[in-house]
Amino acid sequence: MTALIPRWLGQCRFVTATQAALAAVLVKYQLDLNEFYLLYFLAQAPGQQEAITAFEDRLPLSQSGLSRMVRHMEDKRCGTIERVANPTDKRSTLLHLTAHGQEVLAAAQAEVEGCLQAQFEKEEGC
Numbered sequence: 781m782t783a784l785i786p787r788w789l790g791q792c793r794f795v796t797a798t799q800a801a802l803a804a805v806l807v808k809y810q811l812d813l814n815e816f817y818l819l820y821f822l823a824q825a826p827g828q829q830e831a832i833t834a835f836e837d838r839l840p841l842s843q844s845g846l847s848r849m850v851r852h853m854e855d856k857r858c859g860t861i862e863r864v865a866n867p868t869d870k871r872s873t874l875l876h877l878t879a880h881g882q883e884v885l886a887a888a889q890a891e892v893e894g895c896l897q898a899q900f901e902k903e904e905g906c
Contacts, residue, residue: 798899805895809888814839815853816892819860819885822877829864829876850875860884 799813806816817839822828835846853861860881863873877885 794899794903798896801895801899802892805891806888808891809884811884811888814841814849816885816888818849818853818875819877819881820889822861822875823882823885825877827876828882829874831866831872832875835875 802813802816806812809816811819818835821835821838822830825834832846832850836843839846841849850861850863854863858880859878862876862878864876866872866874
């Protein structure tokens with residue numbers, strides 16, 4: 781027998797613990813982890829906007845789940861994201877990170893990075 785299964789289970793425990801720690805940090809910003817990831821991905825996109833379909837393979841959500849989350853963020857977040865017309869395809873819209881979304885992301889990202897640093901240090905035994 782090899783140590784692969786125990787090693788894998790250890791990785792799963794680390795990911796689960798880290799996700800729980802991140803969720804606790806993000807509560808302060810009224811974000812869940814997928815909402816944070818969406819803001820983060822939009823911030824990295826050219827012009828801070830991208831088609832909703834670009835997130836289907838980056839977030840662990842179905843297409844309908846992603847659409848529900850976007851609607852929820854547009855309403856609940858007081859404008860962290862907004863839908864804008866796609867200048868190259870009038871049949872579609874783009875998601876755009878607003879100025880308020882940038883502020884929320886900047887504040888949350890600083891705490892997320894601190895949390896990740898602490899989790900990695902704990903895992904590495906530093």
